Amino acid sequence: MSLDKTIRKATEVGHRAAIVGAGHTRFGALDAGPRALLREAIDRAVASVDRGMDRSRIGEAFVATLGFGGWQIGNVAAVVAEEAGLPGVPVTRVENACASGGFALLAGVRAIETGAADLVLVAGVEKMTDVTNARRRYWLGVSGDTEWERSAGLTFAGVYGLLASRYLHDHPEGQDALAAVAVKNHENGALNPNAHFQKRITREDVGRAPRVAEPLGLYDCCPVSDGAAAVLLAAPEPAKSFTDTPVFVEGIGAASDRLAVQARDDLVRFAATRRAAEAAFRHAPFDRSAIALLEVHDCFTIAELLALEDLGFAGPGGAAALTLSGATARSGRLPTNPDGGLKAKGHPIGATGVSQVHEVFLQLRGAAGPRQVPGAERALAHNVGGAGASATVALFQRG
């Protein structure tokens, strides 16, 4: 099967790690620098542990960051050890573009699974608004195919614009669905006090916005945000000493694809997402029908439609109808991005994958406040690097 031949073998783990704490900063254009953001997210994660936690028990840490703008592009690990108060603890920096957070989670889960550590910190951070507009666009481009696609004039908006043009050509009803994704995610973001954008928008707003990369306009794009998030993973036994309601990682998969979209056979399917999802579900004790909510990588509105299809919740072109039916709204049968997603919550690159897990932790424990999905017990988080060049899918269940 060509999918198997073209995609590197997915990383698969099946052993359970428990999330026992999660912390999050505000996302947006913030005064705080990356050190302060990291410290705040980590402190909040530690403070969120139900029965308290002595952070000296943390045996290993992983930090996801692109090093946007050149900030501590080398050795950010030492910064984490300092800010987290973890002297001597090994910290590994994970950089897989926008999927850095998802891959940091994967690394943390492995550390638990192998017994390397009983308690692991996974953090993500990005500071993106402290550089000039020109430098920002430079850094937003470095994770794509710089040698070919970029020299044709593409940034990620342009790459996703190409994908959207193909999707809409094949499925014309997708145009309305793109706007519906933006409206829905802003609706959710309006209920999230950490979100970059906390205001509702209309489909007319989406249509009137300036075109960035046709058919995508400004409101089809996630913002450039600062922020950090952190989660604490524990092995099943020690988890019991921290909380009665951990959230277990029941399956996690990851995969890579060719970097350039032009090198792929299929323009409107991300093989990396499909492979990662396959791997995650293979080990989970439940199937797609049990999923109560999704956190998917909606860096552009088209990406949410592609994700719903690649993750197996809709057939080819089916995500448009699914979205327009209201199924992906918070009150629908498949709530998607209840925290506002990258689109409204914001997308501080390294923090995003970890932020998704934070939302899952809140939702599955019934602690998401006004945006709570009632009774949610199982969830999926999907993180993408580049335009589908790398992806992780993680499945969670309340313990």
Place this chain on the structure above:
Amino acid sequence: MPPTVVRGYVYRPAWTLDGRPAAGPDEDAFTLAATALEGLLASAPADPLPGVLRLVGEFPEVSEWGFAPLLGRPVRVVHDGEGPSGLAAALRPSEDALVVAVDLPERGEDSRSAEGALAVAARLAAEGPSGPDETARPGTGTGAEAALALAASAVGGWIDHPRRPGRLTLDAHRLRAAVEAPTRVVAEGALVPRARYLESLPSRWRLVAERCPRCAATTFPARGACARCGERSGLVPFALPYDGGTVVAATAIGPGGQPTEFDAQVAAQGPYGVVLVALAPAVHATFAVTDAAPVRLALGTRVGTRLRRLYPMEGEWRYGRKAVPLPSGDQPGPSAAGGSHGAPTQPE
């Protein structure tokens, strides 16, 4: 012995300035010459080609080395200067050569090199061979153009490249701003260092792909390994057709959506198109769109690709191919430049 010309090809840019052909903002003498060369070769493949390329006109530095990677074979480049005297030198009867003459009058160059070449062609067609002093006679060209002559032993035909209806226009001030300003800009782009740029020229300029001997998959750009099965030995390089693509995805990049190295272009010209093109079954390549209005092409549009300036980096222009929509349906017949010996085949 007087100069003789067996074949010629005239490329006039799609843009106009005061009604005259004008080079687009991403064209220069090198790209005009490249397009004329490709037009000539496509219209009437010659084998063997002369190993000497004689340049007449003002050419940028890339012309010293750029024609060999463009043609995919060794070529000795001789620069014969400008205008009638340069053309006379280039058309020396003692040596078979590819002669390319370029005029860019809107850039302040008034060398009348291509115009002279056209005049020679016109006279040769009408009267037969005579002396090189005749090169000063006025021709039919008054704007930017590249005239390419394959000098050899007999008078032959000249053809004009097919034009599309609805020519593009630029006002002189905006054109100059677009062309000249970027040369002073140091691009803050995701750097493609010169060494990587140079090693990728076969794929960038000639669309060289590799066919896998094991699984038969085509990998583009060529990179010494099969993208499907990973085979690394016995890969067969071949050039994809540069005039036979179909748009499978298309966008238009608005202000703010462009990489920084395209800032000057967007400021001068506004949004630009980018297309994903199927060059062969299951072989896709990404190109900026040029010589098109509107800039966002419809899916299914048939496109060719042309060598153009991409953006300035590391103190030089980087060149690569861009997509241009091909004329559809009724292509204009060949209009011989000053003669009536047009070749029956069309380059596009």
